[in-house]
Amino acid sequence: MKQSRKTSLRYCPLLYLFLIVGTHSALAQTDIDGIMMSKKNLCIGPMYGYSSWKNYWEGTLKRENLNLGTVSSQMYSVMGAYGVTDKLNILFSAAYVRTKASAGTLHGMKGFQDASLWAKYVPLEKKIGKGDLSIIGLAGVSAPLSNYVADYLPLSIGLRSKTLSLRAMADYQVGKLFATLSGTYVFRDNIKIDRDAYYTTEMHNTNKVEMPDALSFNFRAGYRHNDIIAEAFLDNWTTLGGFDITRNNMPFPSNKMNATRLGANVKYHTPNLEWLQLVVNGSHVIAGRNVGQSTSINAGLFIVFSVAKKQVPDSSPKKVQQ
Amino acid sequence: MKKLLYYTLPLLVIATVLVPFACSKTEKGRTDDLPALQPDKSDLEAGSWKPILLTSANEFSISAPIATNTPEYIAQMNEIKSWQASLTDEEKNLVKYWSAGAVLRWNEILRELVAKHNLPPYQNEDGTYPVPNANNPLAYPQFPFANPPYAARAYAYVSAAQYDALVAAYYYKKLYNRPAPYKVDATINVLVPQTDLPAYPSEDAVVAGAAVEMMKLLFPGDQEYIQQKAEEHKRARIIAGANVRSDIEAGEALGKAVAQKFVTRARGDRAGTAGGTPTDWAKLETDCIARGETPWYSLEVPKRPPMLPLFGKVKAFLFDSLTAISLRPGPPPLTASKKMQDETDEIYSLTQNDTRDHYRIVHYWADGAGTSTPSGHWDAIAAEDFIKKNYSEVRWARNMALLNMSLMDAAIVCWDAKYFYFNPRPCQLNPKIKTLTGVPNFPAYISGHSTFSGAAATILSYIIPDQSATYDALAREASLSRMYAGIHYRADCEVGLETGKKVGDYAVDRGKADGAGN
Numbered sequence: 001m002k003q004s005r006k007t008s009l010r011y012c013p014l015l016y017l018f019l020i021v022g023t024h025s026a027l028a029q030t031d032i033d034g035i036m037m038s039k040k041n042l043c044i045g046p047m048y049g050y051s052s053w054k055n056y057w058e059g060t061l062k063r064e065n066l067n068l069g070t071v072s073s074q075m076y077s078v079m080g081a082y083g084v085t086d087k088l089n090i091l092f093s094a095a096y097v098r099t100k101a102s103a104g105t106l107h108g109m110k111g112f113q114d115a116s117l118w119a120k121y122v123p124l125e126k127k128i129g130k131g132d133l134s135i136i137g138l139a140g141v142s143a144p145l146s147n148y149v150a151d152y153l154p155l156s157i158g159l160r161s162k163t164l165s166l167r168a169m170a171d172y173q174v175g176k177l178f179a180t181l182s183g184t185y186v187f188r189d190n191i192k193i194d195r196d197a198y199y200t201t202e203m204h205n206t207n208k209v210e211m212p213d214a215l216s217f218n219f220r221a222g223y224r225h226n227d228i229i230a231e232a233f234l235d236n237w238t239t240l241g242g243f244d245i246t247r248n249n250m251p252f253p254s255n256k257m258n259a260t261r262l263g264a265n266v267k268y269h270t271p272n273l274e275w276l277q278l279v280v281n282g283s284h285v286i287a288g289r290n291v292g293q294s295t296s297i298n299a300g301l302f303i304v305f306s307v308a309k310k311q312v313p314d315s316s317p318k319k320v321q322q
Numbered sequence: 323m324k325k326l327l328y329y330t331l332p333l334l335v336i337a338t339v340l341v342p343f344a345c346s347k348t349e350k351g352r353t354d355d356l357p358a359l360q361p362d363k364s365d366l367e368a369g370s371w372k373p374i375l376l377t378s379a380n381e382f383s384i385s386a387p388i389a390t391n392t393p394e395y396i397a398q399m400n401e402i403k404s405w406q407a408s409l410t411d412e413e414k415n416l417v418k419y420w421s422a423g424a425v426l427r428w429n430e431i432l433r434e435l436v437a438k439h440n441l442p443p444y445q446n447e448d449g450t451y452p453v454p455n456a457n458n459p460l461a462y463p464q465f466p467f468a469n470p471p472y473a474a475r476a477y478a479y480v481s482a483a484q485y486d487a488l489v490a491a492y493y494y495k496k497l498y499n500r501p502a503p504y505k506v507d508a509t510i511n512v513l514v515p516q517t518d519l520p521a522y523p524s525e526d527a528v529v530a531g532a533a534v535e536m537m538k539l540l541f542p543g544d545q546e547y548i549q550q551k552a553e554e555h556k557r558a559r560i561i562a563g564a565n566v567r568s569d570i571e572a573g574e575a576l577g578k579a580v581a582q583k584f585v586t587r588a589r590g591d592r593a594g595t596a597g598g599t600p601t602d603w604a605k606l607e608t609d610c611i612a613r614g615e616t617p618w619y620s621l622e623v624p625k626r627p628p629m630l631p632l633f634g635k636v637k638a639f640l641f642d643s644l645t646a647i648s649l650r651p652g653p654p655p656l657t658a659s660k661k662m663q664d665e666t667d668e669i670y671s672l673t674q675n676d677t678r679d680h681y682r683i684v685h686y687w688a689d690g691a692g693t694s695t696p697s698g699h700w701d702a703i704a705a706e707d708f709i710k711k712n713y714s715e716v717r718w719a720r721n722m723a724l725l726n727m728s729l730m731d732a733a734i735v736c737w738d739a740k741y742f743y744f745n746p747r748p749c750q751l752n753p754k755i756k757t758l759t760g761v762p763n764f765p766a767y768i769s770g771h772s773t774f775s776g777a778a779a780t781i782l783s784y785i786i787p788d789q790s791a792t793y794d795a796l797a798r799e800a801s802l803s804r805m806y807a808g809i810h811y812r813a814d815c816e817v818g819l820e821t822g823k824k825v826g827d828y829a830v831d832r833g834k835a836d837g838a839g840n
Contacts, residue, residue, distance in 0.1 A: 197433075204349070204351055
């Protein structure tokens with residue numbers, strides 16, 4: 001039996017906040033790590049995020065809006081992960097979001113946004129060449145935590161759509177270096193808005209809005225060893241359908257929102273305080289459609305402990321149960 | 323415990339998920355699947371109802387129809403039969419769509435075009451704003467910018483033209499008394515409810531003809547779409563066995579001829595110059611300052627010229643220009659007064675208390691950019707009630723015309739007051755006020771939503787008296803929504819509702835005297 005370097009890391013496989021959207025700041029909570037929480041270990045902690053943009057894409061046209069200035073959002077969330085086994089983790093998060101525009105007269109919004117719950121399972125771990133390959137499958141759901149307003153973009157705190165995400169992921173590590181590639185299909189449920197009619201590319205005499213599904217890809221690579229994970233990532237969110245914001249119009253929840261982001265992420269704990277972990281990441285949208293060109297930073301502090309009876313947190317590498 | 327989690331969690335996840343996603347994603351509109359209109363009364367005498375612009379129901383003549391035993395008529399019946407011999411699903415859907423009512427469907431199409439065109443132009447490089455050009459409607463910014471006054475006028479002209487055209491059509495229906503093809507030949511399938519109303523000229527084609535002719539002026543860049551709808555409408559009636567081609571052709575020609583009279587009126591109603599000139603805009607400001615008041619200014623960056631400052635001078639349908647001025651309300655509180663300070667403070671505190679229910683009300687009634695405007699919203703409310711009433715086409719048109727003339731004239735009186743007083747918005751007097759929807763780019767006093775809603779509720783309460791409490795409540799909520807939104811003071815809303823009611827009363831008087839009864 002071989003010891004897996006990945007499971008032994010005891011890092012929180014966190015739900016990252018993907019600011020997909022935006023001419024506003026709906027945040028999709030999504031897990032894109034190739035690491036697992038050890039059995040009967042729980043990590044949990046607060047995370048703070050700040051994101052802002054001044055330019056956005058109106059369809060494919062990049063512009064600024066002097067009547068919005070800079071649109072910013074702050075996110076306060078709680079996230080966690082639990083190792084049901086070394087190969088099955090449950091991840092969860094819940095967020096509170098506050099938005100603001102620096103210019104113009106529009107009122108910012110705040111409120112409890114969405115909660116998400118993911119199951120993450122490793123069906124296959126194998127040594128290939130000099131490295132370890134893991135194949136990971138994830139399924140996640142998200143739903144709004146409150147009756148917040150979706151149809152007030154770009155200042156809505158989210159899109160209110162219930163989602164189901166299915167993700168396949170491959171993680172390969174050679175020595176201290178790794179790469180992770182994942183692809184996700186996001187089913188999005190229709191939403192209700194406060195208006196009783198709206199125009200997309202045609203009139204809809206209803207308060208219900210069809211939300212197109214979305215596809216996302218994530219590639220991340222970097223250094224992963226003992227006390228530190230440092231990685232760069234490139235990801236893409238593509239809405240499968242939807243329509244472009246028309247000239248000088250307001251955005252709408254069912255717009256075709258696409259974004260490609262570049263970012264970096266660090267997870268760290270000091271060798272003698274393994275139960276306390278720091279996570280910092282930042283990203284910038286490098287291409288988009290009907291979204292804001294946001295720059296985001298997130299920081300979180302997590303505690304890790306074993307919930308097994310009469311056990312102190314296990315600081316030595318665990319063996320993978322085969 | 324572990325095994326339990328192992329199996330139940332994935333199952334739980336799958337279950338929570340499949341329930342919402344099991345249903346189809348397509349969302350239908352409230353009027354997508356309506357049953358065919360089957361009027362309770364045929365209103366065969368509507369040729370004697372009082373038209374709006376026509377001097378008489380027979381001002382435009384149409385020739386007597388060919389007899390139903392002529393070879394030409396029989397050929398036209400064969401056209402129906404050949405359509406019906408092989409109907410596609412698309413053709414069946416057309417019949418179903420249009421059978422819900424001609425006036426209803428054209429009103430919906432108009433609301434759609436208004437929503438499509440209700441977008442303020444983006445600024446030029448130098449901070450000025452381009453103006454849409456009716457002679458080059460497809461160039462940016464597209465013509466028209468279907469803002470609330472423009473839209474109110476569009477709904478009024480289309481509805482009024484359709485009403486007059488139908489009064490004329492019903493006159494000739496009774497005069498010529500040519501039956502529907504299925505009454506002539508029992509072998510014709512009829513895909514819509516049968517009626518004893520004479521078929522010549524076709525009421526559907528009259529409505530379509532009037533709409534097409536009127537909308538050439540109002541939406542010159544959307545001709546292809548409008549023509550396509552008209553073709554489908556006419557074809558649906560032939561496919562359905564409800565009309566032969568000569569019913570349709572006579573109706574269309576009559577509808578167009580009557581609408582021409584409205585087009586001529588519209589060209590001379592002063593709406594074309596309602597945008598004013600930079601000199602007009604400057605004068606509004608200097609006149610206001612000369613009165614010792616703080617003038618309105620645009621809260622947009624760059625500052626946008628005021629929306630249609632001379633719309634108050636447009637020729638109303640329900641009263642003359644002196645009456646329009648007499649309906650102008652007294653002044654708002656002086657901008658420097660304690661009263662104005664108190665009203666501003668009230669709005670500030672309302673916006674500080676931005677509850678979820680406030681957002682619901684504000685956004686339900688926002689009717690801002692990209693929507694069919696407050697007039698279109700009231701048309702939708704009315705239409706959904708009219709559907710339940712099973713009106714004849716001519717009564718549908720009469721009621722829509724009364725409603726939309728009220729809304730247009732409410733816009734005229736409201737815009738007159740707005741630019742006569744040139745009163746600033748709450749967030750101009752107190753920049754700390756943040757609004758729950760966009761701030762409209764025109765002065766505050768009196769509230770447009772309140773004036774529109776007061777007028778609409780008044781005429782609708784006359785048309786459907788048992789709904790009057792509902793209409794009154796809707797109007798009050800629409801009015802209040804503008805205070806919750808932080809874009810109007812209480813005085814704007816209260817005086818707006820009262821003024822709107824006065825406008826609506828003129829429509830009620832017209833309705834009482836037009837011979838249609840209720």
